[in-house]
Amino acid sequence: MFKVLVSDPISDLGIQQLMDAEDVTIDKKPGLSEDELVAIIGQYDALLVRSQTRVTARVLEAGSSLKVVGRAGVGVDNIDLPAATSKGVIVINAPDGNTITTCEHTFAMMMAVARHIPQAYAKTVGGEWDRKSFVGVELRGKTLGVVGMGRIGSEVARRAKAFGMDILGYDPFLTEEKAEKLGVKLASVDDIVRGADFMTVHTPLTPETRHMIGAEQFKVMKRGMRIVNCARGGIVDEYALVDAVNEGIVAGAAFDVFEVEPPAADHPFLTHPKIIVTPHLGASTIEAQENVAIDVSEQVLHILRDEPFLNAVNMPPVAAAVMTQLQPYFELGEKLGSLAAQIADGPVGEITVGFSGDLAELDTQPLTRYIVKGILAHHLGSDQVNIINSLHLAKERGVNVVVNKSHAAKDFTNLVSVTLSSRGETTHVAGTLLTGYGPRIVQVNGYTVDVAPSGHLVFISHHDRPGIIGRIGTLLGSNDVNIATMQVGRQVEGGAAIMVLTVDKGVPKPVLAEMIQLDELKSAKEVTLY
Ligand SMILES: NC(=O)C1=CN([C@@H]2O[C@H](COP(=O)(O)OP(=O)(O)OC[C@H]3O[C@@H](n4cnc5c(N)ncnc54)[C@H](O)[C@@H]3O)[C@@H](O)[C@H]2O)C=CC1
Numbered sequence: 001m002f003k004v005l006v007s008d009p010i011s012d013l014g015i016q017q018l019m020d021a022e023d024v025t026i027d028k029k030p031g032l033s034e035d036e037l038v039a040i041i042g043q044y045d046a047l048l049v050r051s052q053t054r055v056t057a058r059v060l061e062a063g064s065s066l067k068v069v070g071r072a073g074v075g076v077d078n079i080d081l082p083a084a085t086s087k088g089v090i091v092i093n094a095p096d097g098n099t100i101t102t103c104e105h106t107f108a109m110m111m112a113v114a115r116h117i118p119q120a121y122a123k124t125v126g127g128e129w130d131r132k133s134f135v136g137v138e139l140r141g142k143t144l145g146v147v148g149m150g151r152i153g154s155e156v157a158r159r160a161k162a163f164g165m166d167i168l169g170y171d172p173f174l175t176e177e178k179a180e181k182l183g184v185k186l187a188s189v190d191d192i193v194r195g196a197d198f199m200t201v202h203t204p205l206t207p208e209t210r211h212m213i214g215a216e217q218f219k220v221m222k223r224g225m226r227i228v229n230c231a232r233g234g235i236v237d238e239y240a241l242v243d244a245v246n247e248g249i250v251a252g253a254a255f256d257v258f259e260v261e262p263p264a265a266d267h268p269f270l271t272h273p274k275i276i277v278t279p280h281l282g283a284s285t286i287e288a289q290e291n292v293a294i295d296v297s298e299q300v301l302h303i304l305r306d307e308p309f310l311n312a313v314n315m316p317p318v319a320a321a322v323m324t325q326l327q328p329y330f331e332l333g334e335k336l337g338s339l340a341a342q343i344a345d346g347p348v349g350e351i352t353v354g355f356s357g358d359l360a361e362l363d364t365q366p367l368t369r370y371i372v373k374g375i376l377a378h379h380l381g382s383d384q385v386n387i388i389n390s391l392h393l394a395k396e397r398g399v400n401v402v403v404n405k406s407h408a409a410k411d412f413t414n415l416v417s418v419t420l421s422s423r424g425e426t427t428h429v430a431g432t433l434l435t436g437y438g439p440r441i442v443q444v445n446g447y448t449v450d451v452a453p454s455g456h457l458v459f460i461s462h463h464d465r466p467g468i469i470g471r472i473g474t475l476l477g478s479n480d481v482n483i484a485t486m487q488v489g490r491q492v493e494g495g496a497a498i499m500v501l502t503v504d505k506g507v508p509k510p511v512l513a514e515m516i517q518l519d520e521l522k523s524a525k526e527v528t529l530y
């Protein structure tokens with residue numbers, strides 16, 4: 001039974017699928033402190049959050065069974081991603097479900113700031129009938145600068161057209177073609193700051209976007225600018241903004257998000273007559289909350305059940321169609337990695353993975369992760385390594401991972417190879433997926449073999465001399481180890497050779513030690529592939 005903890009208010013309708021699942025139990029405990037979360041997280045396989053719960057390194061460290069943190073929303077800045085990656089915890093989000101809702105909130109804020117709606121409301125319900133203090137401006141004919149033209153920014157631009165606005169858009173990924181389609185003029189932040197009447201930011205908060213609208217920008221800003229931030233607190237420097245409003249550069253600002261949430265009681269926004277605020281409500285509609293909870297629940301279920309999943313934040317995205325093509329190779333890749341690690345001598349210095357044939361056409365990065373997982377699990381323990389942290393752990397240990405691709409795969413439609421280099425020694429294995437036969441090991445250290453990668457195997461390196469096969473067979477037989485299959489490979493008669501045995505049970509260590517003493521035998525390694 002999988003245990004899921006929901007630590008923020010998440011739509012019940014949205015998590016219905018999880019509640020209905022027979023293999024899942026859910027605990028809802030919103031509002032836990034970090035200490036309270038640390039105390040209980042060890043029991044859970046999955047954690048579902050919004051933006052409130054801080055999933056810190058301490059929480060992740062205490063989450064000994066945690067496989068996944070699901071963020072019912074977009075921003076994951078409340079989750080320590082490096083810590084999750086190094087712990088092998090998958091972080092997923094629900095990037096699409098709240099786009100329209102947040103775009104609509106941006107418009108609500110833009111119109112509210114243009115027409116002083118919150119200030120006028122407060123005065124009116126307070127008993128004053130003040131019509132002259134709240135003369136606003138139209139959106140029509142004004143220029144709107146959109147910084148960050150991703151999902152939300154693009155939807156804002158689309159709607160702004162309908163209001164008769166001219167739009168300047170800035171985003172490092174905004175192409176001329178996409179801008180033209182949206183009716184947006186490509187611009188720089190500087191163009192927007194100097195030329196727009198309204199500006200709205202829709203980027204994540206990153207070291208690059210932090211205070212991207214700050215004192216420098218306010219100095220050159222068009223007078224009378226109105227600024228909306230429904231993205232992340234800190235993209236606009238809050239204190240520099242207050243100064244700019246006080247100096248008459250900025251005519252009004254509408255903020256849904258703060259650098260620290262909730263803001264301190266004496267935060268200058270809370271009492272400023274020209275700054276309006278909402279308490280991070282951008283995604284708070286019935287529809288969006290249901291959408292994001294459905295999306296995140298679905299992926300969490302997949303992850304718990306070891307099924308393919310989408311929207312991992314701490315793993316580069318791969319198209320679903322590519323994932324489907326790669327999926328059958330994951331087992332082969334992991335087993336080849338494990339095989340290479342088990343037969344190699346000494347620590348791993350460098351890992352070279354090779355993909356040939358049809359595979360070379362695909363984004364094979366997830367398959368590389370499985371191979372590296374197979375290698376590292378042999379050294380670090382299979383509970384310590386997964387596809388989320390395998391590359392990270394390799395890097396942390398100074399192990400270089402090199403990927404080679406070749407469109408030609410001699411004799412095979414597809415070939416996956418793994419070479420481990422360590423102190424001048426190399427170990428090379430390769431495998432393929434044979435239609436109708438499944439995964440096969442087809443090369444070991446320069447010898448051609450054909451072995452199913454499962455169960456107990458013995459890899460023997462010897463000199464090709466008469467009688468060696470019989471001696472090995474006798475030794476195993478007299479120790480009650482039954483040989484299921486045997487393959488022998490040699491490059492020249494009488495030269496170096498290898499023997500690969502599949503045996504029905506593990507070979508006891510003393511028997512392996514005795515085998516190594518046999519004449520003409522160079523090495524014997526037992527390999528177990530689950
Ligand atoms: N207030 C709220 O309740 C909500 C806030 N958000 C926040 O809104 C923001 C945007 O969300 P989405 O549009 O869904 O994300 P998105 O990932 O689709 O778009 C973000 C865009 O920002 C761009 N970007 C990154 N660095 C940039 C830079 N230095 N300058 C200009 N553009 C840059 C990216 O290229 C990307 O196109 C995120 O920070 C998200 O967390 C999202 C939903 C609700």
Ligand SMILES: O=C(O)C(=O)COP(=O)(O)O
Nearest residue numbers: 050051052073074075283
């Ligand atoms: O999705 C996002 O990035 C949001 O900021 C929404 O936050 P929330 O889920 O409403 O706490």
